[in-house]
Amino acid sequence: MLKLNKRDTMLFVIVTAMVFLAPFLLNPFPQGSSMAQMFNAGYPDLMQRFVIFGILVIGFNILFGLTGYLSFGHAAFLGIGSYSAVWMFKLLSMNIIPALILSMIVAGIFSLVIGYVSLRRSGIYFSILTLAFAQMSYNLAYSVLGNPSSNYNLTNGETGLQLALNDPRVLDGAAAANGALPVTKLFGLAMRDSYNLNVGGWLFTFNVGYYVAGILMLISFYISIRIFRSPFGMMLRAVKSNQQRMNYTGLNTKPYTLAAFVISGMYAGLAGGLLSSMDPLAGAERMHWTASGEIVIMAILGGVGTLIGPIVGAGFNEYFKNILSKINDGVLHQWLSFLPDGLENFIVGILHYFVGKGWHLTLGLLFMMVIIFLPGGLVEGGQRLAKMFKRKKTDDGSDSNNTPAE
Amino acid sequence: MDQILLQILNGLDKGSAYALIALGLTLIFGTLGVVNFAHGALFMIGAFCAVTLQRILNISTVTTDPTKTDFLGNPAKIKTPVVETWFGPEMGASIIDWSVPLAILFAIPIMAAVGFIMERGLIKHFYKRPHADQILVTFGLAIVLQEVIKAFYGANPIPTPAPEAFRGSFDFGTYLGYEANAIIYPYWRMVYFAFSAVIIAAVFAFLQFTTFGMVVRAGMADRETVGLLGINIDKRFTIMFAIAACVAGLAGVMYAPINSPNYHMGMDFLVLSFVVVVVGGMGSLPGAVLAGFMLGILEAFASMNQVKAIFPGIDQIIIYLVAIIIILTRPRGLMGRRGVMEE
Numbered sequence: 001m002l003k004l005n006k007r008d009t010m011l012f013v014i015v016t017a018m019v020f021l022a023p024f025l026l027n028p029f030p031q032g033s034s035m036a037q038m039f040n041a042g043y044p045d046l047m048q049r050f051v052i053f054g055i056l057v058i059g060f061n062i063l064f065g066l067t068g069y070l071s072f073g074h075a076a077f078l079g080i081g082s083y084s085a086v087w088m089f090k091l092l093s094m095n096i097i098p099a100l101i102l103s104m105i106v107a108g109i110f111s112l113v114i115g116y117v118s119l120r121r122s123g124i125y126f127s128i129l130t131l132a133f134a135q136m137s138y139n140l141a142y143s144v145l146g147n148p149s150s151n152y153n154l155t156n157g158e159t160g161l162q163l164a165l166n167d168p169r170v171l172d173g174a175a176a177a178n179g180a181l182p183v184t185k186l187f188g189l190a191m192r193d194s195y196n197l198n199v200g201g202w203l204f205t206f207n208v209g210y211y212v213a214g215i216l217m218l219i220s221f222y223i224s225i226r227i228f229r230s231p232f233g234m235m236l237r238a239v240k241s242n243q244q245r246m247n248y249t250g251l252n253t254k255p256y257t258l259a260a261f262v263i264s265g266m267y268a269g270l271a272g273g274l275l276s277s278m279d280p281l282a283g284a285e286r287m288h289w290t291a292s293g294e295i296v297i298m299a300i301l302g303g304v305g306t307l308i309g310p311i312v313g314a315g316f317n318e319y320f321k322n323i324l325s326k327i328n329d330g331v332l333h334q335w336l337s338f339l340p341d342g343l344e345n346f347i348v349g350i351l352h353y354f355v356g357k358g359w360h361l362t363l364g365l366l367f368m369m370v371i372i373f374l375p376g377g378l379v380e381g382g383q384r385l386a387k388m389f390k391r392k393k394t395d396d397g398s399d400s401n402n403t404p405a406e
Numbered sequence: 407m408d409q410i411l412l413q414i415l416n417g418l419d420k421g422s423a424y425a426l427i428a429l430g431l432t433l434i435f436g437t438l439g440v441v442n443f444a445h446g447a448l449f450m451i452g453a454f455c456a457v458t459l460q461r462i463l464n465i466s467t468v469t470t471d472p473t474k475t476d477f478l479g480n481p482a483k484i485k486t487p488v489v490e491t492w493f494g495p496e497m498g499a500s501i502i503d504w505s506v507p508l509a510i511l512f513a514i515p516i517m518a519a520v521g522f523i524m525e526r527g528l529i530k531h532f533y534k535r536p537h538a539d540q541i542l543v544t545f546g547l548a549i550v551l552q553e554v555i556k557a558f559y560g561a562n563p564i565p566t567p568a569p570e571a572f573r574g575s576f577d578f579g580t581y582l583g584y585e586a587n588a589i590i591y592p593y594w595r596m597v598y599f600a601f602s603a604v605i606i607a608a609v610f611a612f613l614q615f616t617t618f619g620m621v622v623r624a625g626m627a628d629r630e631t632v633g634l635l636g637i638n639i640d641k642r643f644t645i646m647f648a649i650a651a652c653v654a655g656l657a658g659v660m661y662a663p664i665n666s667p668n669y670h671m672g673m674d675f676l677v678l679s680f681v682v683v684v685v686g687g688m689g690s691l692p693g694a695v696l697a698g699f700m701l702g703i704l705e706a707f708a709s710m711n712q713v714k715a716i717f718p719g720i721d722q723i724i725i726y727l728v729a730i731i732i733i734l735t736r737p738r739g740l741m742g743r744r745g746v747m748e749e
Contacts, residue, residue, distance in 0.1 A: 070538045117734065124441055124537050125733050128684055132726040135677055139726075144719030152718075289677055293545055300542060353557045361557065364549035371543045372531065 008225050011308060015221060019214040022047055023204045030201030034334075038326060041319055044194055044207035045278075049318050051210065051217040052274045057298045057310035058217075058224050059267020063260050064296075065305035066233060068240035072127045073114070073134025074295050077107040077265045079141065079287030081272025083154065086161045086282045093171035094182045096191065096212070096277040100270060107269020108262055110137075115261035119254060122243065134289055141284040160283035184277050186212055191277055209278045216274065217311075220267060225307055227263070236260050297367050303377030312378050317363065324359035408579060408588045413706040415578070419595040419664065421702020422602035426657035427679035428686065428694035429606060430650035436626045436689035437643045440529055441537050443544040446676030447551040448651050451520060452658025453667035454555055455513035457564050460505040463489055504569045506663055513659045514652055521651025525644050548672065556669040563666035568594040572663075594663050601660050605653060606695055612649075613691070622646055626689070681729040687742020697740060701725050 004012060018025065027042035029035040041047070060074055081103035088099035118129040144150060146157025155161055163181050172182065184191045191209035198204075227233045235256045238246055246253050276282050285291070294317070302313020332348045332355070339347065354362045374381050431445045466485035474482040490498030501508070528547065532540045567573070572593040579588035613619035625632045625639040632639045658667075665671065682701055686693030707713060709721035732739060 068538070070541065072541075117730065121733055121737060124541070124688075125684070125737060127538075127541060128680055129730060129733055131677060132681060132729050136723040136726045139722035140719050143722045150718065290673060293549075296542065297546075353554075358553060358557055361550060361553035364546050364553060368543055368546035368550065371539060371546060372528075375535075375539065 002222070004225060005229070008229065008307070012218075012222060012225065015308070015311065016218055019051065019218055020211075022050070022210070022214070023206055027202060027204055031203040032201070038323065038331070041322060042205060044192070044205055044210055046318065046322055047207065047210045048213055048274075048278050050315050051213045052271050052278070053298060053314035053318055054217045054311045055213075055220045055274070056268055056271035056295060057302065057314045058220050059264040059271070060295050060299050061264075061304060061306075061310040062224055062227060062236075062267070063264040064299060065309070066228070066236035066240060067257050067260050069119070069122065069257065069261070070127045070296070071118075071130040071261075071264075072289060072292050072296065073130035073132075074264070074268050075289070075291035076114075076134035076137040076287050077111055077268035078272040078275070078291070078295075079137065079282070079284065080110050081107045081269030082276040082282035082286060083141075083161055083272075084269070085273035085276035086163070086280055087154075089163060089169075089184060089276070089280050090167040091170065093169060094184050095171070096184055096186050096273075099184075099277060100216075100273040103269045103273030103276070104266045105269075107272065108266045111262045111265020111268075112258070115258050115265065119257050119261060131289055131292070134287060134292055138284055138287040138289070141287060146284065155282070155284060157284070160281050162281045184280055213274050213278070216270065220270070221307075221311070228307060232256065232259070297363070299377075301367060301370055301377055303379030306377070306379045309377055309379045316378065320363065320366075321359055324355050324362055325357070327355040329356070408582075408584045409710065411578070411582070412589045412591075413710060414703055415589065415591050415595075417703030417706035418599045418699065419702075420705065421699035422599050423657055423661055423675065423698075424679055424682045424702050425695045425698025426602050426605060427654050427675055428682035428698050429609060429691060430654040430657075431679055432683045432686065432689055432691060432694040433609075433650040433653075434647055435683070436691070437622060437646045438525075438529070438533065440532065441540050441544070442529070443541050443676065444524070444548040444551065445544075445650075445654055445679065446672030446674070447548040448517065448520065448654040448672070449658040449661075449675055450555065450667065450669065450672030451551065452513055452517060452655030453566075453662045453671060454559060454658075455516055455655065456506050456509040456566050456659045456662040457559065457667055459509040459512045460502075460566055463487065463502045463505050463508075467491065506566060506568055506659065509659045509662075510656060513655050517652040517655030518648040520655075521648035522644065524651070525647040529647070548676070552669050552672060559669065561669060563668040565666045566662040568597075568663035572597055598660050598664065602657065605656060609649070609653060610691065618642065618645075678725060681725055683739075685729050685732045685739055687739025690739060690741045690743065693739050693741030701728065704728065 002009070002012070023042050025042075026047065027036070027040045029040055041050075056074075056078060060071070064070055084103040084106040085096075085099035088102045092098050114130065114133045118126055118133065121129060141155040142157055145152055146155040147153060148156065148159075165181065169182070186208070189208045189212075191212065192207070194205050194207040196203060196205055235253075239253050239257055243253055272282075272286070275286075298313040298317045299310055300313070301316055302311065303309030329348055329352055332351055333344065336344045336347055352358070370377060376383075427445060427449050430448070431442060434440055434442050434445070464487055466487045468483050468485055470481040471484050472481050476482045487498060487502060489501050492498065493501060524547070528543065529540075532543055575590045575592045576596065577586060577589070578591055580586050582589070613623055621632065621637055621639070622642055625637075625642065629639055658671075678701075679698075682697045683694055685701065686695070686697030704724055705721060708717075708724040713720060
């Protein structure tokens, strides 16, 4: 189906099903229960982030996973995409299609230029070049290009670029009479519209923005599978395993790596555009180099160079960020109330540093653990588990085709 | 002319910080071949050593003075720092006043221990892994260290004043025949520059004139041969890592009065010091120092209003621009050895 082999088709069908059924899957607990507050993730904002960061990391994986070039500046493309989309909302129309197209084009142009220059070096130098370009974009977005009194105020600096009532919006005509800011939409469907379904105690929210982003993620995922399986993807893998040998055989690898860089830059631009489409506000902090680091973290957590890894990593990162930041001391006390008081207070006192505002610490530790013990990320962890079980069951050494999803 | 002098001076203190951090970074890269993204975190930990010592010295005993009352009518509480009761009020007050320089002594063992644990506990296992893995694991470590500091010290910058004697500024201009107030330079920044010069000189002297340093240099040139000669080079490299951590930490301690320490200062300095290392040449110590001061001064010049009028925003990107040009045209950096990291 769709020119995919059997296993990829299975994978794609599973991912598709998960994307479409996410409002059910992510809301396993009935509305109002204490578990729901903590573990339910089926609200639009978070679901949108799952799929949008999924797109971003799928794109990053095409570069880092296939070619091995570690870009530490991918957040710049995300930021550039967000800014372009907001400008499109301001100038042309609140329809997200021109905004997304522009954000992909602009991010593509930037990644073409940055990639052309950066790809002249490899290894650490490539990382530092991309880092330098990203920091340049960030600094410019914050200072000159963001100074409201200067002539080139493209980014509105610290406040962030946002919509205003007196924006031209050529295609949309006059501003809304009621003085409210217009909302982003896909033709007639507003991004923030939701349909709520009440079943028993459960509340399921079907959000337009989520499904738009989700479908775009499925398309991106499909393209990424095709790239992984194409001769082009093969060439990129060859670059990763031994670029020198490729060059010695008389092959110019630059066009291939550059193409991979531009593709992943455009993915990042699309993700940025989508972020702006869901909430038309773009700030420079999206471009800071630690944001690029977070993209790398997501990719590594999931599993670099695998198909499903980026989606797993992005989902995992966002989900745990969300849960951990919600847990506070009160919740911990509630959970551990079965313990003797002294012990309870002691454990809560320790855990205090890892949850709530300290979620960064937990994710940082987790990230280090994954790099140290599981260089293939969670996907590799899953494969190892699967292998262990299989060996126990069949007890024969042939495990050549039990590598799900790469 | 006075403008130019002023900018050179302005560049010196930032350049000193860049040079010190980059010196440690390049030392680690030259000896162990590891790209340490957690080096900025070491700088930050150093700065927080100063904060910690200041807090320790300010531990007070509270006594109530029944003769005076505060505005609520309660007996007034008088805080007496413990050091003042130990050393007498005057001596105690001056110890508190000099907490930042004293923190140097406090920071050296801490930073050496942190460096030692980091190398033995984590980085040791990454020598054989690709550079990308080293970058990532040290980046993760940097996040963890940063968050630990944030958990204990909060997210706000903590003012850490310099000793009374070094507050205020020094009017250079009058000495050189310019008008008064033409070239004003804070005392502490001069101290910082002098301090960094001493540290840099000490590191170079250590490597150049001691047997230990000689072995380390030999190990940098050819680790395998030195190992075959029966020298335990790993142990020496671990000590060098601890020294590099100390250099970064001391840079942080003395930087605390210039910029109030906050938990993300390490990340802010890290990228710049990497750029400095690359410009100077990976693994080249003199290169790191030269590039540190050069880029610091260049940045100061770029932030002059006359320059900014011609190229708006140039002060924000000049360092990165220089780095990009250097990497593209001369990948081994200004003073890098031929053949080291040229690809």
